[in-house]
Amino acid sequence: MRYxxxxxxxxxxxxxxxxxxxxxxxxxxxxxxxxxxxxxxxKRARIWNEAEIRTDTVEHHIEDLxxxxxxxxxxx
Numbered sequence: 001m002r003y004x005x006x007x008x009x010x011x012x013x014x015x016x017x018x019x020x021x022x023x024x025x026x027x028x029x030x031x032x033x034x035x036x037x038x039x040x041x042x043k044r045a046r047i048w049n050e051a052e053i054r055t056d057t058v059e060h061h062i063e064d065l066x067x068x069x070x071x072x073x074x075x076x
Contacts, residue, residue, distance in 0.1 A: 002074035003066075010074065016062040023071075034058065045070060 003011045013019035024037040031037045038061045042053040051068040054060040065071045
């Protein structure tokens with residue numbers, strides 16, 4: 001499946017975990033762990049539009065990013 005981030009990056013991933021890993025590593029200076037990336041992502045989302053993004057699992061994190069419009073599913 002294909003996904004697009006707010007900054008226009010397009011990712012192709014077979015699972016939410018794969019998407020999260022690609023998104024994390026695509027950052028200019030990615031944090032050392034995916035957990036740190038999720039924490040930072042959730043903090044930025046809260047500042048951006050007061051969205052509450054879960055960080056308990058990678059899957060929940062991606063679900064919430066999609067539900068709050070930070071990642072779009074590309075239907076082509």
